[in-house]
Amino acid sequence: MANRWINTLKDKDVTPEDMFLNRRQIMGGALAGVGLAGMGSSVSAAPEGLEPNSYEEITSYNNYYEFGTGKDDPARYAGKLTTTPWTVQIDGMVDNPGEFAFEDIMKAMTIEERIYKFRCVEAWSMVVPWNGFELADLLNMAGVQSGAKYVAFETALRPDEMPGVAYPVLDWPYVEGLRLDEAMHPLTIMATGIYGKDIPNQNGAPLRLVVPWKYGFKSIKSVVKITLTDKQPATSWNKANAREYGFYSNVNPEVDHPRWSQASERLIGGGLFSKRVPTLMFNGYEGEVAGLYEGMDLAKDI
Amino acid sequence: MGSIIDRVNGLAGKVPTWPLYILYLLPVPWLLYLAQTGGLGVEPIKELEHELGEIALQLLIIGLAVTPLRRYVGVNLIKFRRAFGLLAFAYVSLHLLVWLVLDVGIPSQIWADIIKRPYITIGMAGFLCLLPLAATSNNFSIRKLGPKWRKLHRLTYLAVILGGVHYIWLVKGFQIEPLVYMAVILGLLALRLPKRRKARAV
Structure with missing residues (x-):
């Protein structure tokens, strides 16, 4: 089963890469303004009318600290990561x-395109045309037991292939987690491609989580392990600094990161004179996901 | 060894200071060119901001190294120290300007950030420390202020520490580079401690 959630952006909205660059040059700095106007019309709407970023932008500006903390480090060093063979252990x-081979997962899943806004906790954002499948389908394949309440994820840890893990920037391996209802939400996908191509290593090959209403670091890359559990799992950034990075980490313009404002963000690709645009509640997916957090104090449960 | 130091000192005596300004200001147009042509990546604003800030910190550290170099190694680069200081001030100013105009650009958020974000508060404090130093870097002020000038210019120590803390505080996770800068800064300041001076005199 798939296609539970339909993009407000369709395939045809994805500008071919070559054309896209030309249009970008013509539009220049106007781009950010257009996006802002589009979002202003309806606060809860998915980010309608936003242009997907170019393949080059999406694959050259990454946070994947296993390969270094510089934005260009992943593109430079992630090529060393071996992604075949690849297995995902699903347990708990x-x-x-069991251990599921990546090819077998791909055979069992329905791949579709999802154009999502991706909002980093560092206050920048991109629009990415992902290809992937709903996490719910994978979890259903494994058969979630009734007592399970959370899903824990783990990234590959390969000191020989990941120069960044030589430094204790974080407590390796990278781990993340979702509440089960978040994991089963139709917006939550495992991405295996970008622009119809296999997802590049620097973006989390061969498969990564994408949760578009949460800050980007929740969308864990290069997943090797998925564990269903009844306890809230530890998450890497929360372990590193619980005051700054909560378990939920939903995009919320009203709750600032202790060291910087989350009220606005910069869309990547606008050049040297691109202006910040207002950040939307749940990154623009409020209509779809606000119900998950009814009765919670989102200023406290960050 | 001694002859090399003599030669360096001799050379330093002959070389004028103005080429240093030109040489060290060249990265500015170069970075702007890179930012416009994609050489700084797809988010040139942050990259430009960070590059300018890092060069500023390096210049402050070079300025800080002049005295220990003379005292412990015998290399005298004192005539270039004003240039390093003024260049550092120029880079800090450009760094601040990029943050104000290109990065944030929203006046209400700028003010909120300065007040609410400790690493920005500290960065601003460091910049404010440098203002009177830049203003009194001319020969007239040195003559006019006399011994007070030296006292005033010890503000550099505070400014460079604030700069180092500013860098440590803004990174995510545990990162080595800002800690290395801070270690160098503290090391250069430690060489100025009076105890060390006495120890060497013995």
């Missing part, structure tokens, strides 16, 4: 635990 409170 599931009926069918």
Whole structure:
């Protein structure tokens, strides 16, 4: 099963890369303004009318600290990561635990395109045309048991292939987690491609989580392990600094990061004179996901 | 060894200071050119901001090294120290300007950031420390202020520490580079401690 959630942006909205660059040059700095006007019309709408970023932008500006903390480090060093063969261990409170080969997962899943806005906790954002499948489908394949409440994820840890893990920037391996209802939400996908191509290593090959209403670091890359559990799992940035990075880390313009404002963001690709645009509640997916957090104090449960 | 130091000192005596300004200001147009042509990546604003800030910190550190170099190595670069200081001030100013105009650009948020964000508060404090130093860097002020000038210019120590803390505080996770800068800064300041001076005199 798939296609539970339909993009407000369709395939045809993805500008071919070559054309895209030309249009970008013509539009220049006007781009940010157009996006802002589009978003202003309806606060809860998905980011309608936003132009996807170019393949070059999406694949050259990455945070993947296993390869270094510079934005260009992942593109420079992630080529060393071996992604074939690749298996994902699914364990914990599931009926069918085991090691699943990436090819077998791909055969069982329906790949579709999702054009999502990606908002980094560092106050920049991109629009990415992902290809992937709903995480719910993978979890259903494994058979989630009734007592499970959370899903824990783990990134590959390969000291020989990842120069960044020589430094204790974070407590490796990178781990993340979602509440089960967040994980089962139709917006939550495992991405395996960008612009119809296999996802590049620097973006989290061969498969990564994408949760578009949360800050980017929740969308864990190069997943090797998925564990269903009844306890809230530890997450890397929360372990590093709980005051700055909560378990939920939903995009919220009203709750600032202690060291910087989250009220606005810069869309990547606008050049030297691109202006910040207002950040939207749940990154523009409020209509779809606000119900998950009813009754919670989002200023406290960050 | 001694002859090399003599030669360096001799050379330093002959070389004028103005080429240093030109040489060290060349990165500015170069960075702007890179930012416009994609050489700084797809987010040139942050990159430009960080490059300018890092060069500023390096210049402050070079300025800080002049005295220990003379005292412990015998190399005398004192005539270039004003240039390093003024260049550092220029880079800090450009760094601040990029942050104000290109990065934030929203007046209400600029003010909120300065007040609410400790690393920005500290960065601003460092900049304010440098203002009177830049203003009194001319020969007239040195003559006019006399011994007070030296006292006033010890503000550099505070400014460079604030700069180092500013850098440590803004990175995510545990990162080595800002800590290395801070270690160098503290090391150069430690060489100025009176105890060390006495120890060497013995």
